[in-house]
Structure formats: structure tokens, C-alpha cells
Amino acid sequence: MRRKYTGKSSIFFLAIIDWYPGNKTCILSTLQIISKLANKQNITPVVTFDQSLFWKASQVQYEVSDRHSIQDVVLLLGIFHTFMNLLGATGTLVDGSGLTDILETIYGKNSVVHMSGKATQRSFRGHLLARQWLTNLTEGKISENEPEFAYYNKEIERLYAQIDTGKIGLDVFIILLSLKQFQKQ
Numbered sequence: 221m222r223r224k225y226t227g228k229s230s231i232f233f234l235a236i237i238d239w240y241p242g243n244k245t246c247i248l249s250t251l252q253i254i255s256k257l258a259n260k261q262n263i264t265p266v267v268t269f270d271q272s273l274f275w276k277a278s279q280v281q282y283e284v285s286d287r288h289s290i291q292d293v294v295l296l297l298g299i300f301h302t303f304m305n306l307l308g309a310t311g312t313l314v315d316g317s318g319l320t321d322i323l324e325t326i327y328g329k330n331s332v333v334h335m336s337g338k339a340t341q342r343s344f345r346g347h348l349l350a351r352q353w354l355t356n357l358t359e360g361k362i363s364e365n366e367p368e369f370a371y372y373n374k375e376i377e378r379l380y381a382q383i384d385t386g387k388i389g390l391d392v393f394i395i396l397l398s399l400k401q402f403q404k405q
Contacts, residue, residue: 241273247280251290259289266294271301300340307343322350 234253239246251267258265269277274297281290297305311319323332323346331342363370379396382388388396 242276244276244280247273247277248284248290251277251280251293255289255293258292264292264294266296268296268298270298271304274298274301303344304340307340307347310347311343319350322353 234257237246237250239249241247254265254267267277274295277295281293281295284290320332326349327342327346331339332346359369359373363373379388
């Protein structure tokens with residue numbers, strides 16, 4: 221199926237709306253302007269908001285009729301706020317699993333309370349450290365039961381170091397890994 225070429229894309233600035241951005245009338249007007257511009261171009265408008273404006277824009281979109289032009293506007297939560305929500309949800313899901321105890325060892329009791337998603341850098345680093353610790357713990361347990369696992373793990377790390385330094389390419393890495401597996405059989 222052939223698609224119609226919409227032409228070269230362009231970016232341009234629209235007029236500044238001198239209203240309070242949290243005002244629902246301001247949000248409605250902005251979404252209407254965007255919707256009209258998108259309809260002229262025959263495209264679906266996509267708008268990214270921070271968390272508070274996303275919530276209000278969603279409310280505005282919900283409150284208008286289904287036939288209103290702003291129903292076609294796709295509302296997105298900005299990547300930073302999406303990431304904060306993910307960290308908060310992860311913290312809620314693993315609550316009571318012992319993750320808090322692990323993080324308190326690293327950061328201190330009062331710091332962990334604030335890691336529900338707002339202290340993003342500390343929270344993200346804490347999750348990475350916990351993941352690394354769990355990975356190391358799991359690898360250690362598997363290596364105790366399966367001695368070949370440790371051999372393969374060291375071999376993969378050695379080959380990866382060669383990829384990282386540029387001595388071999390990824391395609392060679394995959395071939396070498398396959399040959400090592402074939403030799404063991």
C-alpha cells in the first residue's frame with residue numbers, strides 16, 4: 221500500500237499565550253489551536269506535558285464532548301515525569317521485600333523515605349545498586365551448583381572487554397560464543 225508523502229517536516233514557534241498555564245480555559249484554547257493546525261496538515265497532534273499539566277489537560281479532554289476536535293490530540297506525559305512515576309511505582313511494588321533495608325544500608329534511614337520517585341538520581345542509583353547486588357548474588361548461587369556457568373560467564377566478560385576496547389566486533393563475538401558452545405558439546 222502506498223502512502224501519501226506529507227512533505228518535509230518543520231518546526232516553528234507559536235504565539236505565547238499570556239495566561240496562567242494551569243487554567244483549564246488556557247489548556248482548552250491551546251489544545252484547540254494545536255488541533256486546528258494539525259487538521260490543516262492532516263496529521264495527528266501529539267503534545268507532551270509535565271505531570272500537573274498532563275493531569276489537567278486529561279481532565280479538559282475528558283470533559284468535552286466526544287465530537288470535539290481536541291479528542292484527536294494525543295496527550296503524553298514527559299519522559300522525566302514518566303521516569304519518576306516508574307520509580308515510585310517500583311518502590312510501591314517492592315515495599316516490604318527488603319529493598320528498603322538494603323537501601324538504608326547505603327543511604328541512611330531518613331534518605332530512603334524520600335526515594336519514592338522525587339529524589340530521582342538517588343532513587344535510580346539505589347535501584348541500579350540493588351539490581352547489581354541481586355545479579356551478583358544470583359550468579360554466585362548458580363556458579364555453586366553449575367561450575368560451567370562460571371566458566372561461560374568469565375569467557376563472556378573477556379570477549380565483551382574485547383568488544384569494548386574495539387579489538388573485535390559484535391559479529392565476531394557472537395561467532396566465538398557459538399564456537400565455544402559447540403566445543404563444549
